[in-house]
Amino acid sequence: MGDAIISVEELSKAFGNHEVLRKIDFNVGPGEIICIVGSSGSGKSTLLRCINKLETQTSGKIRYHGKEIGAVQKEINDYRSKVGMVFQSFNLFNNMTVLQNCMLCTRKVLHLSKEEAFDRAITHLKQVGMAPFINANPTQLSGGQKQRVAIARSLCMNPEVLLFDEPTSALDPEMVGEVLNVMKELATTGLTMIIVTHEMAFARDVSTRTIFMDQGYIVEDAPPAELFKNPKNARTREFLRRYLAG
């Protein structure tokens, strides 16, 4: 716990009286790749949003390198520039081209020079195979193309931790493979990742730990070998049944 990058402590979140997260507790160490799986509506996206401070928790704490991230805007900004997020709905800036999307935050937050920002953008756009589309507008891209640009945009910030909310859900198998390869590669560079995913194979192969969520609880949190081979919880078993059988 001492050297955890992010610690989530007793995190609860309710919308009105609909409790979505219930006393979530877990740590993320450097270089860890944590996959969060679970059925629709179990609170996975909400958890990621809380970690990125896009939702304010009802109770509980988020710590970054041991320091609690409170409500001071400046701290939150700095924290977010280190802990990036790739959204399920892409959230590309509609008023900018692909290239501008990838350069905006490096220019305005990291204060890179135009050349540096451009080089980084191209590097990461190449990584996801979107470099030829630098002049396109987000509305002119297909779903998969948007998702890839969103990933490249986050990578440009050189974050310490990257949160992914179903990053491959809109990709075709070819692309899924490529993007997952990119992510595996990133893992070797020491980038820490928390990935909400429905790709069980990926979770099994890549994650250092897999977390199974259900109805706002962490039901199981174990190395994938254990969780997939030998799920302790009945709910986990049921959820994985289809996957294991398939």
Add this chain to the structure above:
Amino acid sequence: MGDAIISVEELSKAFGNHEVLRKIDFNVGPGEIICIVGSSGSGKSTLLRCINKLETQTSGKIRYHGKEIGAVQKEINDYRSKVGMVFQSFNLFNNMTVLQNCMLCTRKVLHLSKEEAFDRAITHLKQVGMAPFINANPTQLSGGQKQRVAIARSLCMNPEVLLFDEPTSALDPEMVGEVLNVMKELATTGLTMIIVTHEMAFARDVSTRTIFMDQGYIVEDAPPAELFKNPKNARTREFLRRYLAG
């Protein structure tokens, strides 16, 4: 060809000088389940949009039961009420609850009574497991929940043909299974479907024909057994390699 429900004839579509579809030709017979697979940006969504008349083709024709669907609004409306579409981005009506989303078009287009419309909505919402959420607003749903509502909404129209654009891309494996089961069930009722999907297993198991698209061309159009076991085209083979290997 005589008893085809939908015939696509020499369909081409360009955005500016970017050719997205090139002389697409295929027929859809009653009860057929056609899966369209292909890499990101190959034009799958655009093809579905053309079939639903949301995009106007640059050249070529769409026929429905042999009759060309031209540009007369009334005809297009009637045609669309028979040929529904489930979008990749859900497109639920933000100003309505889940229930209202499912009842609007049956009321206003099919002129069902309130009771009939309600019964249908509940039936189909149950089918996708979203009945408890009838009072929720779309913004209050998770990605997977939205997608399931969108599917139920389309089913309410009792369409003759249903077009799906990656209907399971936002679902978790459990849900994918359930939704795919729903779709398989629908197939037995004689509902004709055209499904853009990245779920190769589903395409292989369910489709009566699988179409592989690349760069705006139909590269291969064959029964899945053939296409998946023995792809004729080099590009298809490459695309499927990852899947076949995995």
Add this chain to the structure above:
Amino acid sequence: MLGFSITDPSNSLEWMIFLAKKYSGMFLEGTWLTLYIAVAGTILGFLLGYIIGIIQDIRINEGDSILKKGIFKILKAICRIYVEVFRDTPMIVQAMVLYYGIRQANVNITPLFAGVMVTVLNTGAYMAETVRAGIGSIDMGQREGAWAMGMSPMKTMIYVVLPQAFKNIIPEMANTFLTNLKMTSVLNVIAVQELFMAAKTVGGNYYKYFESYLVIAVIYFVLCFVFNRLFTFLEKKMKKTENYALAVEYMENP
């Protein structure tokens, strides 16, 4: 009215109180008329604005019959000309042309009716642009979702697009209403005895225009303030998504 009386006002505030008291009847009548014209004119003007905004949004379909195409083209042209003319000319001139023009055609209308008509036409022209912008800010996906199920573009507009556009337009509608409240002032050119006319009469009697205008400024402030709260309330109500209750009767047992 006021508990004390000022017989020999010596500063602006005292003059205001003196004038307000002495001519309270005239100010009240003016307020009533101003309100009547502004409310009636705005409501009908909004309606007109929505209709014009919708007509302007209609896309003429290649496949329509020549007759239908023709009708739509003419309708759209009329709307365009109407919006252009009424946005581009001063309301005072519109009022004069309309009132005296109609009377010259031997149709007898009251100044009040003409006043409401001018307000409606003016509001309609401005609102048409506002509605157009409001419609434009709604995501195309919303329309496509409805079209794809066979909804006609018109029904889609009514049930899906407009309710959402409406939400965004409310602050603009408030702006328009407030402008209208104050723009009724030009109607005294056609002998509508609204609030400004009252102020001019009172001011002219005493050569105290400034103080008289200050009195109606206070009245305007109160009116506007109250109506602003109404619009804000409407806006909040439209924006709020309540927490929904799960329909437990449809929960399946696991």
Add this chain to the structure above:
Amino acid sequence: MLGFSITDPSNSLEWMIFLAKKYSGMFLEGTWLTLYIAVAGTILGFLLGYIIGIIQDIRINEGDSILKKGIFKILKAICRIYVEVFRDTPMIVQAMVLYYGIRQANVNITPLFAGVMVTVLNTGAYMAETVRAGIGSIDMGQREGAWAMGMSPMKTMIYVVLPQAFKNIIPEMANTFLTNLKMTSVLNVIAVQELFMAAKTVGGNYYKYFESYLVIAVIYFVLCFVFNRLFTFLEKKMKKTENYALAVEYMENP
């Protein structure tokens, strides 16, 4: 000027031509002043409106220091009061209070300067609401995308939200500008020699106010028409997404 001359006008049209010719200099001066005030007032007013709109959108952060919270609260309160007061009172009263008020404080300002100032303040108050609505119509996802990468809310506003809101606001800005062009008329209360003042002067000479107003209605129409085209052009330009060229230099060989 006109090729023929009318010495004894007998109908409205002839009167219009007669007056327009005889007083062309006065009308031109009025046009110039009206334009000057409307353009300067509108541009600065837009700026003010954007600033106020942005300030009103700021969410005070629980985690901020008490000082910062206090400053923001005061700033927001000032903005709220300013918007309320200037939207809720007639511009003619604002003009009088401002002009004579400032002069009574022994600061020497010209009527023209005061006129521009009043226009700016009035426009700013209305635009603040328009901007607020425009910001509200932009999807939250756009902001979250920027926030999630550490952009401050203010930078997010400037680089991501406003450029998109701007597009939706253009028709409203056109509406406001046209209103301003015509609202300058109230400024003759502080002796600004704008177009309406010219019309009243000319009209009073012959007791032909109606015809004189018609002359300026034509001038207004031309001005508004031209500016409308400018705004429409701007809107089209902002809405257009050009077809992009693939950056072939980054294409990988298969």
Add this chain to the structure above:
Amino acid sequence: ADKSDKDVLRVGMECAYAPFNWTQDTDTTPDGSKAEPIYGSDYYTYGYDVAVAQKLAEQLGMKLEIHKVEWSSIGISMDAGDYDCIIAGMGKTAEREKSYAFTEPYYYRDNCIVVKAGGKYDDVKGLSDLAGTGCKVTTQLGTGWVPLLDQIDGAEQSGNYETTSECFMAISNGVADVCVVDVPTAESAALTNKDLKIINLDEKDTFKNDDEMVNVCIATRKDDTELRDKLQGAMDDIGWNDKEKMDELMDTVLTQQPAAN
């Protein structure tokens, strides 16, 4: 639209231009004079114009009907037939005779200047005292006073106003130093604006060629010379071309206006 009725004298005026015409809510004035109801309203009007109209109507054996109208539509409303003549403190000029038919004057108003009491120009006696001082002069828009401003040597014409009231406001606030108006108006204004001082310029040192503004006349539609002649006839019959009679009436009316009570 012409609803002319031979038995009714229909008159248009602002009912907001004391002492010529004003609005009040009682049907008599303090000295017992009968105020006229304003057509279509619960209010009454009185003033110099009303008193003259009453005399003329009586002489002609007609009923009097007074219509309240905004200044800038006073002409077009008559053309539209809302009333048949304008008795509203209106000055006759050559230009206006192009638009309307006018009677002979029913009032001669003397011009004066108004300055700020106790101000720099408080002790001015004649026009020559103002020459070369660079004072800021103003007057009402679209009136015959405007050309008179040129007769003040070296004065700065700082802009004119739509109403005399605004001119007086400018004097009070120091935006202007000197305002050229007629005596009755100035006297009415001075009743409620104590900081105004009226200066009746020395007869030998005053404006020249100011007849246009001096002649206050009744206007009818340009082609309605019949009514004009009828009104002129009535004026002649009651001897309403005697300046002394006029001044006497004005003096009593001045004491009847709301501001004086």
